[in-house]
């Protein structure tokens with residue numbers, strides 16, 4: 001057991017953050033007099049980080065200046081008060097408890113801006129021993145680039161092929177493949193299993209507790 005580890009994605013994997021992201025983005029779109037989107041549409045907008053989110057939700061012909069302004073404002077609005085609906089998925093705490101008991105090293109790699117990633121981890125997961133916590137940082141390549149995932153493997157002192165990379169989007173599965181980790185897709189996240197399988201997920205887990213079964217394989 002001790003020679004295995006898990007890197008988790010955050011949004012759509014550990015926490016259900018969709019509604020707050022959508023509410024914040026729609027508030028900003030409204031401020032800029034731009035068309036709004038249904039919450040469910042945001043499922044396909046999230047995953048590539050805040051700038052990709054903005055790219056996806058502003059009209060196609062928007063110029064860079066507008067995108068930058070929307071992005072800056074989104075970060076402000078999201079930071080203020082729109083966290084009321086965000087919660088860890090049912091069963092996540094139990095899994096983290098078990099992983100901690102079994103001394104399995106755990107980390108988080110998200111494309112959510114690093115500041116927000118740390119904020120959420122502090123709010124929900126401060127009782128768990130996440131050894132590595134990385135959101136998207138300026139001038140650091142984001143997922144699916146394997147760089148940070150490999151740095152985490154290095155710090156864990158565990159070979160990438162013994163690390164499960166658990167996520168809910170194509171970006172996560174591609175990150176796992178690019179870093180030669182074991183790609184695990186979750187069924188409860190923002191995208192469906194089909195996207196995860198098409199992108200090369202080796203395992204699909206139906207519920208958080210199925211993550212524990214991966215170690216029996």
Ligand SMILES: O=C(O)COP(=O)(O)O
Pocket residue numbers: 009010011012045046047048049050053109110111112113
């Ligand atoms: O917020 C995003 O766009 C992505 O975040 P994630 O990498 O934790 O899914």
